[in-house]
Amino acid sequence: MSNDxxxxxxxxxxxxxxxxxxxxxxxxxxxxxxxxxxxxxxxSTAAVTTLxxxxxxxxxxxxxxxxxxxxxxxxxxxxxxDPKTGQVVDNETGLTAQALPPVSPLSDAEVLKRCEPAxxxxxxxxxxxxxxxxxxxxxxxxxxxxxRLQALFLSPxxxxxxxxxxxxxxxxxxxxxxxTTSTDGSPKAVLAKAMIPATGVTHVLATLDGESAPRQALxxxxxxxxxxxxxxxxxxxxVDGAPTIxxxxxxxxxxxxxxxxxxxxxxxxxxxxPDVKIKTASPIEPxxxxxxxxxxxxxxxxxxFSPLSDEQVxxxxxxxxxxxxxxxxxxxxxxxxxSDPRVDAAGRISPDWVVALKVGSAERFTALxxxxxxxxxxxxxxxxKTAYDYTRSGVHADGTFGDPAKDLFxxxxxxxxxxxxxxxxxxTGPVRAAISNGYYLWGTTGGSENFKKVRVRGYDxxxxxxxxxxxxxxxx
Numbered sequence: 001m002s003n004d005x006x007x008x009x010x011x012x013x014x015x016x017x018x019x020x021x022x023x024x025x026x027x028x029x030x031x032x033x034x035x036x037x038x039x040x041x042x043x044s045t046a047a048v049t050t051l052x053x054x055x056x057x058x059x060x061x062x063x064x065x066x067x068x069x070x071x072x073x074x075x076x077x078x079x080x081x082d083p084k085t086g087q088v089v090d091n092e093t094g095l096t097a098q099a100l101p102p103v104s105p106l107s108d109a110e111v112l113k114r115c116e117p118a119x120x121x122x123x124x125x126x127x128x129x130x131x132x133x134x135x136x137x138x139x140x141x142x143x144x145x146x147x148r149l150q151a152l153f154l155s156p157x158x159x160x161x162x163x164x165x166x167x168x169x170x171x172x173x174x175x176x177x178x179x180t181t182s183t184d185g186s187p188k189a190v191l192a193k194a195m196i197p198a199t200g201v202t203h204v205l206a207t208l209d210g211e212s213a214p215r216q217a218l219x220x221x222x223x224x225x226x227x228x229x230x231x232x233x234x235x236x237x238x239v240d241g242a243p244t245i246x247x248x249x250x251x252x253x254x255x256x257x258x259x260x261x262x263x264x265x266x267x268x269x270x271x272x273x274p275d276v277k278i279k280t281a282s283p284i285e286p287x288x289x290x291x292x293x294x295x296x297x298x299x300x301x302x303x304x305f306s307p308l309s310d311e312q313v314x315x316x317x318x319x320x321x322x323x324x325x326x327x328x329x330x331x332x333x334x335x336x337x338x339s340d341p342r343v344d345a346a347g348r349i350s351p352d353w354v355v356a357l358k359v360g361s362a363e364r365f366t367a368l369x370x371x372x373x374x375x376x377x378x379x380x381x382x383x384x385k386t387a388y389d390y391t392r393s394g395v396h397a398d399g400t401f402g403d404p405a406k407d408l409f410x411x412x413x414x415x416x417x418x419x420x421x422x423x424x425x426x427x428t429g430p431v432r433a434a435i436s437n438g439y440y441l442w443g444t445t446g447g448s449e450n451f452k453k454v455r456v457r458g459y460d461x462x463x464x465x466x467x468x469x470x471x472x473x474x475x476x
Contacts, residue, residue, distance in 0.1 A: 077257040079203060088203060088216055095213045097205055101228025103218065104142035104149055111142050111151045115164035118175040128177060130155035133162050140220045143228040150229035152194060152220075154180075161189045165229055173229075196223045196250045198259045207247040214249075225250075272397045274342050277374045279399030280438020284420035288463040293423065293430045300423065303434040303443055306365040310355040313367045317380035320390035321349045342394040346371035349378060356437040357412075360444040368412055368439050377402065379412055381446025389446035402439070403471075411445040411474045414438055416467045419458035426475050427452060448476035 075091040082089075088097040104111065112135060119133035137153040140161075144150055147169055153162040161180055165173040178189035189195035196204065204225040205214035217225040250259035292299055306313070325348055349369060356377070358367040369378045381389040391411075395401050402413050415422065415438050422433040424442035433440040452475040458467030 073256050079205070079251050079255045079257075081203070081255060088205070090205060090214055093212075098211075098213055098215045100216045101143045101150075101218055101226070102145065104144045104151070105146065106142065106144075106149065108139040108142070111139050111149065111164075112137075112153075114149060114166055114169060115151055115153070115162070115175070118164050118172045119162055119177070122175065122177065128160060128179070130157060130160035130177075137162065140224050141218055141226045143218055143226050148229040150226050152224055152226055154221075154224070161192075161194050161224065163192065163194055193245060193248065194224060194226070196225065196248075196259050198250060199223060200252045201225075201250040201258065202253045203251040203255075205249045205251075206245055209244050209246055214247075269340075270397075272340070272342065272375075272394060274345065274373065274375060276395060276397060276399060278370065278377070278395045278401075278438075281415045281417045281419065283435075283438070284418070284461050286420040286459075286463070287461045290421050290423065290432060290459060290463055294459075294463065294465070296430075298430055300430050300432040301428075302432050303359050303441060304361070305434055305436075306358040306360045306367070307362050308358060308365060310358075311351075313355045313358050313365070313380075314349055314351065314353060314369065316365075316382055317367060317369055317378060317390070318349045320380065320388040321378060321392070324390065324392065340394045342373075342375055343392055346373060346376040346392070346394075353378070354437075357434065357439045357441060358436075359434045359441045364444055366412075366441055366444045366446055368441075370437075379446075381411075381444065383447050387447065410451060410472050412439060412441050413471075413473075415440050416458050418460055418466050420461045421459045421463070422467075423457045423459070424473065425455040425457075426473075427454070428475075442473060443476070445474040445476060448474070450474060450476040 078091045079097075080089040080091055081087070086100075089095070090097055106114075112133070116133050133153055136156045138156075139151060140154045141152040142149065144166075147167075149164070149166040151164045153164070154160075155162070159180055161178045162175070163178065164175050167173045176192060178187070178192045178194055180187050180189045180195060182188065186197060187195065190197050193206075199222050201219055201222050204217035204219050206217055206227055207214045215227055217227050219225045246263045248259070248261045249257055252258050290300060308316070325344075350372075352372040354370045354372075356368045356370050358365055360366055364383050366379070366381045369380065371377070375395050376392055377395075378392040379390065383389075393401060400414055415435055420435075422435060422440050422442075424431045424433050426442065431442050433442045451472050453470055453472045454475065455468070455470050456473075457465060460466050
């Protein structure tokens with residue numbers, strides 16, 4: 001269902017029958033189906049049925065180890081490599097690492113032929129300027145046999161890694177595009193377990209849940225790596241709310257550890273009592289309606305309200321909502337022990353749920369639907385008749401949520417107190433947001449994860465500026 005899905009389903013088909021593909025944020029966040037941090041995208045085309053999931057936020061803890069070299073390094077920070085067999089012994093545990101995954105016998109041209117169509121099906125982020133995957137992209141890694149395949153492609157400008165996993169010569173299992181640089185934390189190629197944030201890496205060991213001996217990874221160019229061609233469930237389905245890969249270590253040519261990532265379970269959140277209700281700002285009718293930007297005089301684009309009836313909105317949003325509840329066994333992660341019980345306790349969308357805000361057209365819309373208990377909101381986006389993006393979340397203990405300044409999801413927000421009108425400075429120009437029932441939307445958000453930090457201004461009934469913040473929003 002933050003953040004960073006190529007989005008998704010007509011019916012929650014068995015993924016053994018249909019190709020499954022996921023984009024970057026699917027692969028990054030295989031955590032719990034949690035309180036405010038879960039998202040489902042659903043789409044269908046004649047050629048492919050897809051189901052992509054984003055679960056709860058995971059705490060990523062990266063640490064880089066530097067020292068005097070192998071001779072002075074503790075054994076816990078080194079490996080031993082047999083020069084004859086290539087076997088790697090993890091000196092920390094004394095265990096021999098599992099063998100390297102096989103290098104694919106397929107030519108680079110054949111790998112491109114199989115994976116290029118997968119990239120063509122994806123909607124690329126507006127910030128992804130690497131262009132489509134083609135012969136200019138370098139195949140940096142390929143693992144598998146004549147049928148199963150895991151491949152990594154590097155864009156000509158080295159800004160993006162494209163990952164492609166196939167169950168057979170024609171059946172896609174997963175795919176994603178991962179930026180190799182970042183201005184706000186680890187590059188997504190690192191979080192997606194495709195790149196080590198260090199240079200000169202020769203060996204990579206990955207410890208998976210339930211396995212004692214670590215797995216070796218194929219390594220290329222001193223930082224890119226792969227564990228080979230898994231199935232989607234083998235690698236990404238969470239176990240007890242945690243990702244399958246629990247630890248990754250990287251070593252240089254001398255056997256010294258230069259990188260160590262361990263999965264750290266998120267700190268337990270204090271449960272919010274079910275009787276905490278959503279607190280929305282009192283509605284204010286503007287006496288002076290803004291049609292131009294008060295600062296620049298530019299005309300304001302206006303977010304239209306959807307002509308769909310509340311009944312139609314509920315019926316449309318019920319499709320991804322049902323997929324959320326029917327998920328276990330159909331591709332969705334199982335609820336983890338830390339999940340907010342209110343999210344499921346609110347039940348499925350029904351006529352008792354209130355449509356608080358709906359924008360867009362009859363074909364493409366975004367809506368917020370509030371539970372009868374007034375403590376859970378479902379956010380629902382539909383692009384056309386078959387593509388959906390969806391999440392539901394419970395209110396914070398203070399009665400607020402959906403604040404793009406502090407929450408993971410930046411697709412909708414609550415109106416600040418005293419505000420009658422809101423202008424959102426999107427990259428395409430200033431927009432007068434749609435406001436209803438204490439919520440606002442700056443467009444038909446959803447489907448792309450095009451997050452931007454923009455200025456948001458709130459004006460009172462007389463068009464006086466009373467709120468001014470820079471917050472990150474989905475600017476799609």
